[in-house]
Amino acid sequence: xxxxxxxxxxxxxxxxxxxxxxxxxxxxxxxxxxxxxxxxxxxxxxxxxxxxxxxxxxxxxxxxxxxxxxxxxxxxxxxxxxxxxxxxxxxxxxxxxxxxxxxxxxxxxxxxxxxxxxxxxxxxxxxxxxxxxxxxxxxxxxxxxxxxxxxxxxxxxxxxxxxxxxxxxxxxxxxxxxxxxxxxxxxxxxxxxxxxxxxxxxxxxxxxxxxxxxxxxxxxxxxxxxxxxxxxxxxxxxxxxxxxxxxxxxxxxxxxxxxxxxxxxxxxxxxxxxxxxxxxxxxxxxxxxxxxxxxxxxxxxxxxxxxxx
Numbered sequence: 001x002x003x004x005x006x007x008x009x010x011x012x013x014x015x016x017x018x019x020x021x022x023x024x025x026x027x028x029x030x031x032x033x034x035x036x037x038x039x040x041x042x043x044x045x046x047x048x049x050x051x052x053x054x055x056x057x058x059x060x061x062x063x064x065x066x067x068x069x070x071x072x073x074x075x076x077x078x079x080x081x082x083x084x085x086x087x088x089x090x091x092x093x094x095x096x097x098x099x100x101x102x103x104x105x106x107x108x109x110x111x112x113x114x115x116x117x118x119x120x121x122x123x124x125x126x127x128x129x130x131x132x133x134x135x136x137x138x139x140x141x142x143x144x145x146x147x148x149x150x151x152x153x154x155x156x157x158x159x160x161x162x163x164x165x166x167x168x169x170x171x172x173x174x175x176x177x178x179x180x181x182x183x184x185x186x187x188x189x190x191x192x193x194x195x196x197x198x199x200x201x202x203x204x205x206x207x208x209x210x211x212x213x214x215x216x217x218x219x220x221x222x223x224x225x226x227x228x229x230x231x232x233x234x235x236x237x238x239x240x241x242x243x244x245x246x247x248x249x250x251x252x253x254x255x256x257x258x259x260x261x262x263x264x265x266x267x268x269x270x271x272x273x274x275x276x277x278x279x280x281x282x283x284x285x286x287x288x289x290x291x292x293x294x295x296x297x298x299x300x301x302x303x304x305x306x307x308x309x
Contacts, residue, residue, distance in 0.1 A: 002159040002161070002278055005115075007155045011224060013040045014134070015039075015152045015244055015247055016152060016244060016252070017038075017041045017042065017152050017153065020255065022055070023037050023038055024038065025037065025038045025039075026042075026088045027042065027049070027053055029086075030091060031085075032038075033053070036233040039259075041152050041153070041154070041155065042088070042154050042155055042156065043097040043155050043156025044088055044106055045106055045107055046156065048143050050130050052161075055186075056309060060231075060235060068261070076141045085099055085100040085101075086098070086099055086100065087099060087111070088098045088100075088106065088112075089111075089112070089115055097117070098111070099251075127139065127140075127141075127231060127242060129164075129230065130257065131284055131285070132260040132261055132264065133260065133261050133265070133286075134166065134167045134264060134284065134285055134286035135163075135260055135285075135286055136230075136285075137163070137256055138258065139253075140242065140253075141230065141252075141256075142206065142250040142252050142256075143163060143206070143250055143256045143259065143260075144188070144204055144205075144206035144246055144249075144250055145251070145259070145308060146188070146203065146204035146206075146307050146309070147162065147165050147166035147203075147263075147306055147307060148161065148162055148163065148187060148191075148204055148205065148206045148228065149161050149162075149229075150162050150206040150207055150250060151230075151234075151267050152243070153237075154307070155210065156201060156239075156240065156243060157237050157238065157239055158206075158207055158209065158237065158238050158240050158243065159234050159237050160191070160205065160206060160234065160235055160236050160237070161229055161230065161233055161234075162194075162205075162229055162233065162235065163229060163234045164229050164230070165260065165263060165264070165306070166229075166254040166307065167229045167233070167308065168288055168289070168290055169267070169290045169291060169302060170194065170196065170201065170213045170290075170291055170302070171196065171288070171290065171292045172196070172288075172289060172292075173194050173195060173196050174195050174196055174197065175194075175195040175236050176192060176193065176194060176195070176219065177192060177193030177194070177195065177212045178192050178193075178211075178215075178219055178235060178272075179191065179192060179211050179214075179236065180213065181211055181213070181214070182210060183211045184210050184211075185205035185207075185209060185211060186208050186210075187205060187206065187207050187246050187249065188204055188205070188206045188249075188308075189204060189205060189264050190202035190203070190204060190205070190309060191203060191204060191205030191236075192205075192235055196291075199247060199299050199305045201307055201309060202307065202309040203235075203307065203309075204308060204309065205238070206246075206250055207238060207240035207241075207243065207246040207247070208240065208241045208242065208246055209237060209239050209240035209241050210241075210242075211236050211237070211238055212238065212239050213236065213237035214235065214236055214237075214283075215233075215234050216292060217232065218233075218234075227288065229244065254270075262307065266305070267306070270301075270302075270305065271290075271294055271297070274297065274298070275294055275295065275296035275297060276296075276302075277294050277295075277296075
């Protein structure tokens with residue numbers, strides 16, 4: 001991954017999970033530990049705190065020696081009455097009512113798998129966006145310098161797409177080339193392809209992980225419209241590896257706004273130098289097909305300068 005002049009603050013400790021009703025750890029909501037914010041995007045299966053608490057409870061102890069009122073400690077997992085054992089999806093606010101009948105063994109729970117699979121396929125609602133120098137940025141999304149975005153979702157999965165800048169710069173595409181399910185993608189390496197006529201470009205994956213879903217519209221003969229890159233235009237969902245560490249390499253909120261201003265200025269300068277044109281805006285927005293509407297632009301130069309491929 002190429003170095004950038006701006007980066008998100010290294011002190012960020014927890015991923016910002018998009019559109020969650022609660023950010024409190026499910027163990028806190030169950031009354032087992034003091035109020036503690038979730039640090040793993042509700043991906044309990046890979047959470048070190050979850051593993052540690054299960055071990056401590058199985059051994060009849062907690063780190064601070066407190067007694068777990070209401071829990072009957074066994075050598076496996078804690079047991080409560082059915083009325084008290086709320087499913088982690090209920091505790092986090094994902095579903096209104098669901099009680100655990102599987103001793104919190106989420107890894108082997110059919111209901112848990114159903115919820116996770118449904119979340120990957122469900123349509124995205126329109127997101128709040130901020131206009132920066134003619135290009136929009138979605139709130140609470142993370143951005144890679146190659147103009148791809150990452151949206152952290154419930155369960156720790158990450159949805160990925162092309163940002164508004166790249167969508168407008170390269171214009172309407174004829175097709176996307178998406179990786180197959182189970183494919184491993186690396187942060188800052190090509191993760192998908194874009195085709196426009198006889199021209200092609202690669203998009204870089206914003207995070208490392210395994211592809212678990214792709215947008216069926218993006219794989220079809222008519223790619224999703226470039227005017228909705230942050231919702232209908234998503235491309236794939238990945239199960240990330242070292243998510244929190246990877247997010248530190250991305251732009252977020254104020255850093256993203258400053259980065260986009262820099263990118264828009266770079267593009268304006270490049271267009272003026274190469275073609276003599278100025279980047280026009282309509283109603284404050286950049287034109288929807290910059291490459292197609294500005295004569296003299298070089299596709300390969302744009303691809304190398306802004307997609308870094």
